Amino acid sequence: MEREQQMWKYALTCVMVTISTLGFGRMSYGILMPFMKEELTLTYEQAGMLGTITSIGYLGLVLFAGIMAAKWGSKRLVVIGTLLVAAGLFYLSFVQSFFSCMLGMAILGIGTAFTYTPLVNIVVGWFPRQRGMMIGFLGSGLGLGTLISSAMIPFFTAWFSMSGWRYLWAVYGLLSLLSALAAQIVLRDPPIPARKHAQAEESLFREVYVHKRVLLVALIYGLIGFAYLIPQSFLFSFMLESDINRYEAGQIMAAGGLLSIFSGPLWGTISDRVGRKKSLLTALFIGASAMALPVVFPVYAGFMASQLLWGITVVGMLLLIQALSTEQIHPSYAPVALGYVTVYFAAGQLLGPGLGGWLVDHAGGIRSSLVLCSVLLLLSFIFSTQLHKQAAGEKLAIPKEQQTTGG
DSSP states (O other): OOHHHHHHHHHHHHHHHHHHIIIIIIIHHHHHHHHHHHHHHHOOHHHHHHHHHHHHHHHHHHHHHHHHHHHOOOOHHHHHHHHHHHHHHHHHOOOSHHHHHHHHHHHHHHHHHHHHHHHHHHHHHHGGGGHHHHHHHHHHHHHHHHHHHHHHHHHHHHHHGGGHHHHHHHHHHHHHHHHHHHHHHHHHOOOEEEEEOOOOOHHHHIIIIOOOHHHHHHHHHHHHHHHHHHHHHHHHHHHHTTTHHHHHHHHHHHHHHHHHHHHHHHHHHHHHHHHHHHHHHHHHHHHHHHHHHHOOOOOOHHHHHHHHHHHHHHHHHHHHHHHHHHTSSGGHHHHHHHHHHHHHHHHHHHHHHHHHHHHHHHHHHHHHHHHHHHHHHHHHHHTTTSSSSOOOSSSOOOOOHHHHHOO
């Protein structure tokens, strides 16, 4: 009973951190951007560049975050990363120009990179048998943060007119400080056993970067990243082109977004019971089918079915890959492996919308971009059939007293 209470305490704390870092730090900019753009007189090119800067900051540091977590401890990095995000959020409430915004957005990207990977390492280390469910809760923080931002912005713009976005950034910063405090109080670094028969010449290069099973997971994660942003970029426009009115299109997108909040915990729990590989194959097949539906049936029912299926699987696909990346090698390398495969995912995200947009302009319209998304997920499905059913690394043996206390 005490271990179960500790597990839920960790889950709640981790959700708080991911709401702050992924929800507020990464996803809220798209919601606040129109108001920032108007008051700061930004061009659309400048507004888009700010979002790109956050992604570059994240991509540039996420690999090193795993290495630093392995050397210095995951908890320390989580607290530092959350504090960096809080600082960036507070800073954005005072910005007066495009160049000052650039600094704030870069801080958000760096802070997020320092937070998520070591957070996964903590929950995987303490709760290896529930790793799927626990990583799923981390993923739900992204959807919850976006939902909170969407709900709060109308009130703040009503209360403070066009400067409402500044007060909202400050509120996000305050909530992130509380998340950092909760992480400092609740979280503990997990015990990592020494490797059996470890040899001095072993290196990260051999144990992680060219490890066949890690590379396979990285390839699958990169393909999913390639496909991930395509429907987010073009599906709404396709609905409008198909004579779905804006109100109905918004309802369809909202339905998918709401289900995505539950996608992570659902697939994580399923994978803990039936296995990671079988769960990933099922989620990828459903996701590929979801993107094919509106191509074949570009009507309200087709779009709604597509979004419901996509919403209930999209976050699940990501968390299953994250869990798999920690199972391919010894637990001492887990944070490095997660950071490494995330680089492939981030690179895929940078490529996906660009190629999808080129297809829209030159190869058959938005249908062709959705077909590309479906094909990429089917390729991921094919490669996933080669995954090992069992973890490749040695099992993490946690002493009984540490299993009870969580630290």
